[in-house]
Amino acid sequence: MKAREMIKIENLQKSYGSLHVLKDINMTVYESEVVCLVGASGSGKSTLLRCLNFLEKRQGGRISIRGEEINPEANNINNIRQTVGMVFQHFNLFPHKTVLENVIEAPVMVKKIPKDQAIAEAKELLQKVGLLDKANVYPSKLSGGQKQRVAIARSLAMKPDIMLFDEPTSALDPQLVGEVLATMKELADEGMTMVVVTHEMGFAREVADWIVLMDDGKIIERNRPYEFFDHPKEQHTKEFLQATMLK
Amino acid sequence: MPSFSHFLHTFFSSKNLFIDAALLTLKLTVVSILIGILFGLFFALLKISRIKVLEYISNAYVFLVRGTPLIVQIFILYFGFSGIFLIPDFWAAALALAFHNGAYIAEIFRGTIQSIDKGQMEAARSLGMTRGLAMRRIILPQAFKRALPPLGNQFIIGLKDSSLAAFISMNELFNVSTTLGSNNFDEMTYLLIVAVYYLVLVAVLTMLVSLFEKRLAVSDQ
Numbered sequence: 348m349k350a351r352e353m354i355k356i357e358n359l360q361k362s363y364g365s366l367h368v369l370k371d372i373n374m375t376v377y378e379s380e381v382v383c384l385v386g387a388s389g390s391g392k393s394t395l396l397r398c399l400n401f402l403e404k405r406q407g408g409r410i411s412i413r414g415e416e417i418n419p420e421a422n423n424i425n426n427i428r429q430t431v432g433m434v435f436q437h438f439n440l441f442p443h444k445t446v447l448e449n450v451i452e453a454p455v456m457v458k459k460i461p462k463d464q465a466i467a468e469a470k471e472l473l474q475k476v477g478l479l480d481k482a483n484v485y486p487s488k489l490s491g492g493q494k495q496r497v498a499i500a501r502s503l504a505m506k507p508d509i510m511l512f513d514e515p516t517s518a519l520d521p522q523l524v525g526e527v528l529a530t531m532k533e534l535a536d537e538g539m540t541m542v543v544v545t546h547e548m549g550f551a552r553e554v555a556d557w558i559v560l561m562d563d564g565k566i567i568e569r570n571r572p573y574e575f576f577d578h579p580k581e582q583h584t585k586e587f588l589q590a591t592m593l594k
Numbered sequence: 595m596p597s598f599s600h601f602l603h604t605f606f607s608s609k610n611l612f613i614d615a616a617l618l619t620l621k622l623t624v625v626s627i628l629i630g631i632l633f634g635l636f637f638a639l640l641k642i643s644r645i646k647v648l649e650y651i652s653n654a655y656v657f658l659v660r661g662t663p664l665i666v667q668i669f670i671l672y673f674g675f676s677g678i679f680l681i682p683d684f685w686a687a688a689l690a691l692a693f694h695n696g697a698y699i700a701e702i703f704r705g706t707i708q709s710i711d712k713g714q715m716e717a718a719r720s721l722g723m724t725r726g727l728a729m730r731r732i733i734l735p736q737a738f739k740r741a742l743p744p745l746g747n748q749f750i751i752g753l754k755d756s757s758l759a760a761f762i763s764m765n766e767l768f769n770v771s772t773t774l775g776s777n778n779f780d781e782m783t784y785l786l787i788v789a790v791y792y793l794v795l796v797a798v799l800t801m802l803v804s805l806f807e808k809r810l811a812v813s814d815q
Binding site for chain 1: 713714724727
């Protein structure tokens with residue numbers, strides 16, 4: 348059985364004014380794959396991820412989600428976003444809503460799911476990320492790691508087919524990184540299609556199906572983790588790995 | 595200066611007239627601030643609509659209101675409106691004050707809406723919410739909370755500004771005090787009395803606003 352193409356990026360171009368951030372990106376992500384985007388700050392990896400959720404407008408190229416080419420002007424972008432979840436570096440929980448309210452907000456307001464059902468599903472998700480006991484507290488009471496796990500539950504509540512993670516552990520204290528990565532690994536094991544921008548090389552090595560190194564708006568190397576780390580094809584990858592491991 | 599016993603005596607003997615006037619002042623203030631909040635919200639949303647024409651309309655409104663004295667605005671609306679169709683004095687005054695307060699409130703809302711981290715809008719949009727829904731459910735509740743202290747301040751300014759309605763013969767606090775003062779050849783006593791009424795009203799308002807702020811602050815604790 349041939350795996351489904353979940354995301355297909357063809358000749359993607361993106362500029363901010365005269366600054367060319369993404370230069371002719373081509374990449375395909377198949378169902379249940381985990382792709383880790385790595386690279387230095389400013390290499391364009393976050394921008395690429397944000398293009399996949401249409402938070403950034405592209406200047407050229409095509410993006411298809413589950414085989415359907417998406418034109419942000421014509422397609423109903425809100426429907427597509429329901430199938431593509433996004434987790435942000437700074438969590439972006441809604442501070443005026445409790446944990447439970449954060450999770451049920453979109454299912455109730457966007458999908459029009461009955462509130463009882465949404466609450467039951469939200470509680471299951473909170474159980475899954477280990478935060479059911481925090482259902483009725485406000486985000487300001489949570490640690491960074493807990494916030495990020497709530498954010499993951501909030502995204503999952505829309506039952507997305509694809510999850511995008513934009514440096515999900517970069518804003519966390521080192522001792523809180525593990526709990527978030529564990530939640531993500533569990534998600535990957537369940538077969539979720541994931542694209543993860545990360546600096547966590549251990550996670551990338553263990554969980555990713557593919558590692559994509561970006562630099563200066565271009566994909567430098569796309570490789571299997573063991574190849575990428577142990578036998579990189581590109582000189583640039585070697586330099587990147589050396590610099591990363593030295594840290 | 596009146597003696598303290600004369601002040602007290604006058605204060606109590608005139609209290610019925612002043613209490614009626616205080617109620618009118620309060621009514622005028624509350625109505626004009628509530629309508630002003632609607633005006634303010636409307637023009638703040640125009641201003642952040644990213645549609646140039648709407649932005650210009652909003653800017654023009656704020657420019658006109660901020661650039662002219664309130665008393666001129668009250669007179670223009672009062673005499674202007676009554677020239678076109680019959681409008682009760684109360685509503686002429688209330689609308690003029692609302693129109694005036696709305697401009698300042700629009701700036702308050704614009705500022706607080708724009709102060710909400712843009713990650714909030716992005717998170718809401720990434721969950722499939724439309725811009726309008728995200729604005730209503732996510733941005734505005736947070737912006738409104740942040741707007742409370744400056745709104746409370748505007749409420750107090752509005753209360754004191756309502757004294758200008760005296761000039762279109764509203765029997766609110768200031769008008770009653772000057773009328774009684776000149777009728778009794780005792781201006782200073784009545785001015786001091788009206789100052790006390792304003793102080794009490796402002797103190798009560800300040801308390802209410804801070805109570806409201808505390809209730810809304812639950813999610814910050």
